[in-house]
Amino acid sequence: xxxxxxxxxxxxxxxxxxxxxxxxxxxxxxxxxxxxxxxxxxxxxxxxxxxxxxxxxxxxxxxxxxxxxxxxxxxxxxxxxxxxxxxxxxxxxxxxxxxxxxxxxxxxxxxxxxxxxxxxxxxxxxxxxxxxxxxxxxxxxxxxxxxxxxxxxxxxxxxxxxxxxxxxxxxxxxxxxxxxxxxxxxxxxxxxxxxxxxxxxxxxxxxxxxxxxxxxxxxxxxxxxxxxxxxxxxxxxxxxxxxxxxxxxxxxxxxxxxxxxxxxxxxxxxxxxxxxxxxxxxxxxxxxxxxxxxxxxxxxxxxxxxxxxxxxxxxxxxxxxxxxxxxxxxxxxxxxxxxxxxxxxxxxxxxx
Amino acid sequence: xxxxxxxxxxxxxxxxxxxxxxxxxxxxxxxxxxxxxxxxxxxxxxxxxxxxxxxxxxxxxxxxxxxxxxxxxxxxxxxxxxxxxxxxxxxxxxxxxxxxxxxxxxxxxxxxxxxxxxxxxxxxxxxxxxxxxxxxxxxxxxxxxxxxxxxxxxxxxxxxxxxxxxxxxxxxxxxxxxxxxxxxxxxxxxxxxxxxxxxxxxxxxxxxxxxxxxxxxxxxxxxxxxxxxxxxxxxxxxxxxxxxxxxxxxxxxxxxxxxxxxxxxxxxxxxxxxxxxxxxxxxxxxxxxxxxxxxxxxxxxxxxxxxxxxxxxxxxxxxxxxxxxxxxxxxxxxxxxxxxxxxxxxxxxxxx
Numbered sequence: 277x278x279x280x281x282x283x284x285x286x287x288x289x290x291x292x293x294x295x296x297x298x299x300x301x302x303x304x305x306x307x308x309x310x311x312x313x314x315x316x317x318x319x320x321x322x323x324x325x326x327x328x329x330x331x332x333x334x335x336x337x338x339x340x341x342x343x344x345x346x347x348x349x350x351x352x353x354x355x356x357x358x359x360x361x362x363x364x365x366x367x368x369x370x371x372x373x374x375x376x377x378x379x380x381x382x383x384x385x386x387x388x389x390x391x392x393x394x395x396x397x398x399x400x401x402x403x404x405x406x407x408x409x410x411x412x413x414x415x416x417x418x419x420x421x422x423x424x425x426x427x428x429x430x431x432x433x434x435x436x437x438x439x440x441x442x443x444x445x446x447x448x449x450x451x452x453x454x455x456x457x458x459x460x461x462x463x464x465x466x467x468x469x470x471x472x473x474x475x476x477x478x479x480x481x482x483x484x485x486x487x488x489x490x491x492x493x494x495x496x497x498x499x500x501x502x503x504x505x506x507x508x509x510x511x512x513x514x515x516x517x518x519x520x521x522x523x524x525x526x527x528x529x530x531x532x533x534x535x536x537x538x539x540x541x542x543x544x545x546x547x548x549x550x551x552x553x554x555x556x557x558x559x560x561x562x563x564x565x566x567x568x569x570x571x572x573x574x575x576x577x578x579x580x581x582x583x584x585x586x587x588x589x590x591x592x593x594x595x596x597x598x599x600x601x602x603x604x605x606x607x608x609x610x611x612x613x614x615x616x617x618x619x620x621x622x623x624x625x626x627x628x
Numbered sequence: 629x630x631x632x633x634x635x636x637x638x639x640x641x642x643x644x645x646x647x648x649x650x651x652x653x654x655x656x657x658x659x660x661x662x663x664x665x666x667x668x669x670x671x672x673x674x675x676x677x678x679x680x681x682x683x684x685x686x687x688x689x690x691x692x693x694x695x696x697x698x699x700x701x702x703x704x705x706x707x708x709x710x711x712x713x714x715x716x717x718x719x720x721x722x723x724x725x726x727x728x729x730x731x732x733x734x735x736x737x738x739x740x741x742x743x744x745x746x747x748x749x750x751x752x753x754x755x756x757x758x759x760x761x762x763x764x765x766x767x768x769x770x771x772x773x774x775x776x777x778x779x780x781x782x783x784x785x786x787x788x789x790x791x792x793x794x795x796x797x798x799x800x801x802x803x804x805x806x807x808x809x810x811x812x813x814x815x816x817x818x819x820x821x822x823x824x825x826x827x828x829x830x831x832x833x834x835x836x837x838x839x840x841x842x843x844x845x846x847x848x849x850x851x852x853x854x855x856x857x858x859x860x861x862x863x864x865x866x867x868x869x870x871x872x873x874x875x876x877x878x879x880x881x882x883x884x885x886x887x888x889x890x891x892x893x894x895x896x897x898x899x900x901x902x903x904x905x906x907x908x909x910x911x912x913x914x915x916x917x918x919x920x921x922x923x924x925x926x927x928x929x930x931x932x933x934x935x936x937x938x939x940x941x942x943x944x945x946x947x948x949x950x951x952x953x954x955x956x957x958x959x960x961x962x963x964x965x966x967x968x969x970x971x972x973x974x975x976x977x978x979x980x
Contacts, residue, residue, distance in 0.1 A: 570976075572968050584936075584950070587969045589958040594943070598936070598955055605948055605957060606941040616924050617939045624922075 298602035393542030418466025493518035745894030770818025845870035
């Protein structure tokens, strides 16, 4: 008889990205906003494990500033770890692994602000990974690329370890367009989506080997912190001494037993307004209208309003985003330039 | 010794146009809004007579619904005639002429929502007209055209009556583009801007001849109305019986002694957002930024906000108009399509 190892979703909610400004802001970043569905990205992430065999209540690792919104959007049985300061993904996952050390769950680490439209494909990919996870492998899920994206890191697939599971040959930094195009043509390369599955034990062992200082700081932060009512507050003094690094650099690129499950599951990091347009439901004119948004003789526009009525007449390929106090307008294809608007806003803001 | 006949500015504020929606609305139409300067169009109209010899305090003919805003933006010594219902320009001017009948002023009739950038040229044109006005002529000011506009009526100039003053040969309805182009090429045609100078007596005489029913209704409305504290409220019952017609159709096209003073004075009726863009001060990128408006790598845009911050990144030739609850976006050159947005809004509005 096979005993299925429990899987604990570990949702990382540390991001405060401004790529979806003005809707996404530091005080309420993208993951807490309903962008692609009536549910927020965080809520969609939590519900993505519904129906998976052996799934336990989730662990959320989040910015302490977002404690209230996490409680409002999360489930009553979740554990919330409130980071007193940001130290990138490896220390965040270390905190979760320490919280799960006693039960030795498999940790399904997921960013809180991605979209996966084909959830059965995701579950199937998880099932393919389970046997290797039980043997101590660190598994990453690699997205089958359909375009030469330059905004993601890539994973070069090595030998097959099991059906649909490969050893990781190497991690590839965000490439230029020529390199991305070559990888796409060559095959055997997938996008690194930042979704992982491994046992808490295996991850802590890898940390002990490759990042002993990080592990010690995280362990001290938990020991010197507080725990009550499902909320873990690591010690600020201890966690502040923790080196800051991503799981990729700190662990995955160094560990021995690292596998990848390639998967096509309608994944998107919704990393820009252009990406949201691509994901959105559109009218016959190709307009994606969200909230109080109106298109008259307009084509292929993304128009989103959380408040005022927005009416676009006779324009095409525009992105228009309106919140109560900020309105952003830019052509489709230029949504990476949102950062310029954010920078200009910071410039205008009264200095403290 | 020459006695200069006093000139009373008669400002018509009946318009409730929607061509500058969403800023201009029925409850606060264009003339009461600061569009081209820190002053509103109405305030600019009143101040346009400063320094003119013999100018008396003005008479305002306005929609009764705008009584408060007129008092707020006008001068303490003005007379305000509040129309109980709209009957077009001829009856509105008839009310003013009756109010001025005793003093027999020359009436300088002006719409309240036009721009004149070269005020000395306007004053000089008025001076050219004065002698003929004293002889009972009805004088209209014709704008020297600089483009084949199809949105205005034209005036064909006849024989010279005095230096810079011509008899009106005929009034020409709004032409198609071919006809407008032909008139521009031919010369001797000017735009009918709806600005007039005539004595109250001459206008009332012309009404008595050509529109006796209109004159009688206006006279009855004044007689049966109220007057107090500089405000004249004509009787609604009486004024409702008055035929509705424009001064052009009702009087100017019928009267005998009708003259035109051609003038170039930087006139605009600011009849569209495109027209406002043309008038506006622009930055080095050709962007007209009004209110909390920001252009980043944007060119030749009109961006106006009465409230929220509007940021346009990387777009060109856009019109963006933001008020508290409505945001309108359309390409430059399509501002006539504002009416489509207004119609769609009416369609969406809950039926009473």
